[in-house]
């Protein structure tokens with residue numbers, strides 16, 4: 519056993535999905551859609567498989583995909599990228615984030631992030647021998663949107679800070695960082711001369727506010743690696759096609775690590791994701807509208823079932839407070855929920871260093887067909 523990985527055990531997603539399979543519960547735990555992505559993309563993958571795109575692609579990804587990634591960033595976010603030097607394809611966002619941290623951090627360096635954090639962040643930071651400096655997001659007294667304390671963020675930056683790792687829209691809280699919050703983060707990155715790595719896998723899933731890539735703020739393009747992935751936007755979480763974009767020196771640093779983690783990634787899926795990234799705006803708008811309706815449906819259902827519910831402005835997820843239902847510990851509550859109600863959710867407590875802040879919070883995924891959400895709500899209300 520690698521000593522520094524010992525505390526990590528099994529990820530909560532594997533544990534909770536296995537529990538759903540074992541109990542036959544409705545799985546609103548792990549975030550994966552229960553419908554397939556755009557047919558044009560699926561057809562392109564089948565064609566690529568049948569026509570010989572089955573050997574190692576280039577290290578940085580096939581040119582068609584790199585060009586499509588660059589065009590997509592230009593179309594939606596106005597970011598100009600050179601497809602040959604400023605784009606690298608990875609095994610999902612997960613590999614891009616891990617490779618970025620391994621490439622940029624020396625042992626002992628510090629990474630500023632927000633908690634709750636996506637669980638791979640803590641593991642990747644630990645693998646690099648770096649240290650996380652989490653700043654806690656807490657639901658506001660009024661309105662219930664997650665916020666952080668400016669002084670806590672300022673205090674998290676110091677002489678050992680190497681990078682800031684930011685996820686917006688944010689899993690699990692559904693927070694979409696505002697222009698003002700991003701400006702503060704950008705100022706701190708520049709004041710302390712550190713890099714930023716942004717995880718924007720939910721870039722097309724914003725229902726309130728606006729998605730602003732940190733890289734578009736003044737002074738940030740040259741120090742930011744922007745990470746995204748096809749999994750969420752095109753409902754193909756099992757494909758694990760992701761990417762990082764940024765200035766050539768940062769992208770080549772990621773490539774240097776990536777070549778020894780996975781070397782290259784699934785060749786027939788790359789032309790298919792290129793097709794998907796080039797779909798007309800209507801695809802992205804309709805996808806967003808469908809998920810927004812799901813968000814509304816699940817939020818209303820959870821309120822009806824007696825949970826406290828925090829507004830979700832983005833992602834696949836909504837968080838809930840179990841205390842109105844007599845719960846005190848999210849882990850216990852989620853382990854018992856399949857037997858109690860036939861539903862699986864994820865305790866968000868496991869995504870905090872300061873676990874008290876999240877002890878009573880759990881996360882539900884709404885990237886499911888409306889009838890599945892309705893069935894889960896019926897069960898949670900004890901009506902199934």
Ligand code: PMP
Pocket residue numbers: 609610611612613636685688689717719746747748749750755758759760
């Ligand atoms: N970051 C966040 C915030 C996520 O929710 C996920 C899960 N999709 C990932 C990264 C991992 O993405 P991928 O499956 O593309 O590796």
Ligand code: GLN
Pocket residue numbers: 529531532547548549550689
């Ligand atoms: N990103 C998804 C989630 O947060 C799935 C993560 C995983 O299974 N590793 O649920």
